[in-house]
Amino acid sequence: MKILVLNAGSSSLKYQLIEMPAETVKCVGIVERIGMQDAIFTHEKDDKKHTEVLPILNHEIGLKKVAEALLNKELGVISSVDDIEAVGHRVVHGGNKFSKTVIVNQEVKDNIKELFDLAPLHNPANLTGIEIAENIFTSAKQIAIFDTAFHQTMPREAYQYAIANSYLDEHKIRAYGFHGTSHKYVSEKAIEYLGKKSKNLLSIHLGNGCSITAIKDGKCIDTSLGLGPANGLIMGTRSGDIDHSVVFFLMKKFNKTAEEVNNLLQKQSGMKGLTGFSDLREISEKAASGNEDCQNALNLAAYRIKKYIGAYATILNGLDAIIFTAGIGENSAIMRKLACENLDFLGIxxxxxxxxxxxxxxxxIQTESSKVKVLIIPTNEEIEIAKQSYNLIK
Structure with missing residues (x-):
C-alpha cells in the first residue's frame, strides 16, 4: 500500500511516499517559503535530488507541484494519483476530541477548525493540507494523526491546571502535550528493544521544539508541554517554563501588548534569547571556544532537563530507561552529557x-554499572504516521 505522508506548515509542506507494510520510503521532499515568488521545491528519490526555485503562492500550488513530481518519469514513484491509497496528515492539536487516528470526514474537519484557537500557527495549515489533498488525491482515504493523541492517557492530576474548574469543563483549558507521534514511535521502539525492562520510560525529544514525556507500560502519564507548545524545556526560540508574573511585568514595565509578549516568549527567547543564536551546533561550537553566553545557555537547558527527569522519575516511581531523540537528542553529545551529569542517585x-x-x-550509551539504560533512538514521525494510517485502514 502506498501512503503519502503530509506535514503542512504555515509556509511549508513536507512529504514522504512510503510503501507499507514494508515501511519503505520511496521518496521525500519539501516545499519551502510558500507564498513567495522564490519558493524552494526539493524532491529526492534514491540518490537523485531535484531542486527548483519558483513562485508557489499557496499550498494548493505547492501540493500540485508535489503530485507532479510523484508522477515524473525520472524522479516519480507512481503512474497515477490513484496509486496512492491513503494520505496521512500530521495535525498538531486534537484537543480532547481525538485520542486516536481517524479517517477524515466533515465532522473531523469541523472539529479541527474548532481547535484553531489552541494552535493558530498549525491547525489552519494542517486543515488546508487536508482539503487540498482531498481534491488532488480523490481516491485516497485522508487520515488525520494528532500530535496530542498519545498524551490523552494522562490522569486528571497531570493535565488539569489549578484554576476554576469551569475553565476546564466549559473551555477545555488543560495540558494536552505535543510531539506525541515522536514519543509514541521511540517508546514503542524502546519497549521492543528492552522487552520486560521497559516498564518506566522517559522520552526526551530535543529539537527546535523540546519536550519530555513520562511513559508507564507504554502509556503517557505526564508530559512537559501543555495547552500550547511553549512551556517545559528550554527550546530554540521558546522560553519554556516561566513565572507568569514575568508576563505581567513585561506588559506593565515596557508597555507591551499581550501579542508582543507572546512573540517575545515564543520567537525571541530560549536559546536564541540567551545567545543570539538558535542553532545548537553553532551555540555548542561557540561555547567550546569560550563564549560565556553560550556556555550559560547549555547549562540552563541541561538543568531544566534534569529537573524534569527528577520530577518524572518520582511520578513513575522509578526508571528503567531514558530515551534521547530528535535532531538535538540524537546528535548532540554535549547536551546528552550535561543532561545526565550528577544523576548517580537515580542510577544514571x-x-x-x-x-x-x-x-x-x-x-x-550508559556505563556497565548504570542501573538505568540511556538510549539514543532516532525518531521517524513519518513512518509512525504511515504505520498508524495503514493499521487504521487494515
Whole structure:
C-alpha cells in the first residue's frame, strides 16, 4: 500500500511516499517559503535530488507541484494519483476530541477548525493540507494523526491546571502535550528493544521544539508541554517554563501588548534569547571556544532537563530507561552529557566514549554499572504516521 505522508506548515509542506507494510520510503521532499515568488521545491528519490526555485503562492500550488513530481518519469514513484491509497496528515492539536487516528470526514474537519484557537500557527495549515489533498488525491482515504493523541492517557492530576474548574469543563483549558507521534514511535521502539525492562520510560525529544514525556507500560502519564507548545524545556526560540508574573511585568514595565509578549516568549527567547543564536551546533561550537553566553545557555537547558527527569522519575516511581531523540537528542553529545551529569542517585551513569559515537541505529550509551539504560533512538514521525494510517485502514 502506498501512503503519502503530509506535514503542512504555515509556509511549508513536507512529504514522504512510503510503501507499507514494508515501511519503505520511496521518496521525500519539501516545499519551502510558500507564498513567495522564490519558493524552494526539493524532491529526492534514491540518490537523485531535484531542486527548483519558483513562485508557489499557496499550498494548493505547492501540493500540485508535489503530485507532479510523484508522477515524473525520472524522479516519480507512481503512474497515477490513484496509486496512492491513503494520505496521512500530521495535525498538531486534537484537543480532547481525538485520542486516536481517524479517517477524515466533515465532522473531523469541523472539529479541527474548532481547535484553531489552541494552535493558530498549525491547525489552519494542517486543515488546508487536508482539503487540498482531498481534491488532488480523490481516491485516497485522508487520515488525520494528532500530535496530542498519545498524551490523552494522562490522569486528571497531570493535565488539569489549578484554576476554576469551569475553565476546564466549559473551555477545555488543560495540558494536552505535543510531539506525541515522536514519543509514541521511540517508546514503542524502546519497549521492543528492552522487552520486560521497559516498564518506566522517559522520552526526551530535543529539537527546535523540546519536550519530555513520562511513559508507564507504554502509556503517557505526564508530559512537559501543555495547552500550547511553549512551556517545559528550554527550546530554540521558546522560553519554556516561566513565572507568569514575568508576563505581567513585561506588559506593565515596557508597555507591551499581550501579542508582543507572546512573540517575545515564543520567537525571541530560549536559546536564541540567551545567545543570539538558535542553532545548537553553532551555540555548542561557540561555547567550546569560550563564549560565556553560550556556555550559560547549555547549562540552563541541561538543568531544566534534569529537573524534569527528577520530577518524572518520582511520578513513575522509578526508571528503567531514558530515551534521547530528535535532531538535538540524537546528535548532540554535549547536551546528552550535561543532561545526565550528577544523576548517580537515580542510577544514571553515562559512558562518555559511547556517547560520542554517531550512528543511525538504536544504541545504549550508559556505563556497565548504570542501573538505568540511556538510549539514543532516532525518531521517524513519518513512518509512525504511515504505520498508524495503514493499521487504521487494515
Amino acid at each position: 551513569n553515562l559512558d562518555e566514549k559511547k556517547n560520542k559515537v554517531r550512528s543511525k541505529e538504536i544504541r545504549e
